[in-house]
Amino acid sequence: MNFMEIIDSIETKASKSISRNPGDYLDENELLVCGKCNSRKQCVVEFMGKIRKPFCLCNCETEKLERQGKEIIESEKIREINNMRYLGFHDKSMMNFTFEKDDESNPNLSLTAKKYVENFPKMIESGKGLLLFGNVGSGKTFIASCIANSLIDQGYPCMVTNFSRIINTLSGMYEGKQEYIDNLNKFDLLVIDDLAAERDTEYTNEIILNVIDSRYRSKKPLIVTTNLTAEEIHNQKDIRKQRTYSRLHEMCIPIGVYGNDRREKGKLSDNEYYFDLLKIKTPSKSP
Ligand SMILES: [Zn+2]
Structure with a gap:
């Protein structure tokens, strides 16, 4: 697999991990936009002379992911504190x-x-x-x-x-x-x-x-x-x-x-x- 093929395969994997929800639509540049938060799920980049349109997280999905991360940290902290109390x-x-x-x-x-x-x-x-x-x-x-x-x-x-x-x-x-x-x-x-x-x-x-x-x-x-x-x-x-x-x-x-x-x-x-x-x-x- 050459370098460009590796990039292609990464892009395909990223594309599969982005959810397409009812209500999502294509904008005037043919880029996917989230129907909920109206921010793009796809962007345009030029890489080694080629225009690419990789998928990315829209605003609401980024926020959701951050929230989930915080919840995991918070529940880990609560577990630690409960252990500390039990030991103490x-x-x-x-x-x-x-x-x-x-x-x-x-x-x-x-x-x-x-x-x-x-x-x-x-x-x-x-x-x-x-x-x-x-x-x-x-x-x-x-x-x-x-x-x-x-x-x-x-x-x-x-x-x-x-x-x-x-x-x-x-x-x-x-x-x-x-x-x-x-x-x-x-x-x-x-x-x-x-x-x-x-x-x-x-x-x-x-x-x-x-x-x-x-x-x-x-x-x-x-x-x-x-x-x-x-x-x-x-x-x-x-x-x-x-x-x-x-x-x-x-x-x-x-x-x-x-x-x-x-x-x-x-x-x-x-x-x-x-x-x-x-x-x-x-x-x-x-x-
Ligand atoms: Zn969104």
Whole structure:
């Protein structure tokens, strides 16, 4: 096959791939025109001294093809995000904790959480997380999961877990324990739910310190929820806990959460910049 024959065969193949629809017509130059969008499905080119009339896509078919391409990319992205969410939540029921489902019974906390998501690029840069402390049932777990879900929607890999699970997993491993802990730092955000709910043993406190310290060295944000009070966080006698909590003070913006729209700025370290950025304010007196 010589060169011109190759060109002819390409042109014939292209011509077959162009659909001819009822309503298509020939214009004054005998070129095929789309009946829907009135743009040409055929053009004129001079190639090596010969006039050719190769077929091409009209405007509406080009748009259709682009739309299909975008839909494929979009559905691929949704699949990826669903995978990310599935991987990221050890407790699958928490995958459903989203801002859309937030009843905003604690509007200030909801606002702060949304502001945290909005400012996440800054939080990644500074490695700043949140320490949500306060009484049971004040919505700390819910709001931490909302943050993770919202960030996953934006394509940030997040891991939401707790120390009971981490310790269980590590207990069943013969080797690769440190690798498992290090892998937690591959996530842009690590959420540890319910710190201090796990069994209080020397072994667990050692693991907790290891995980928190490893996260600290990774300089990536960490969100911790806990039912501990500020006093309990401050006055620890156990040396491992002291070191763990001192790391948390450095890494996390402390927010006291007390349910029924009562919230306090944690007084654990100097975080004025973040209090302002995340709209954390001392609540006004309830009527
Ligand atoms: Zn068309």
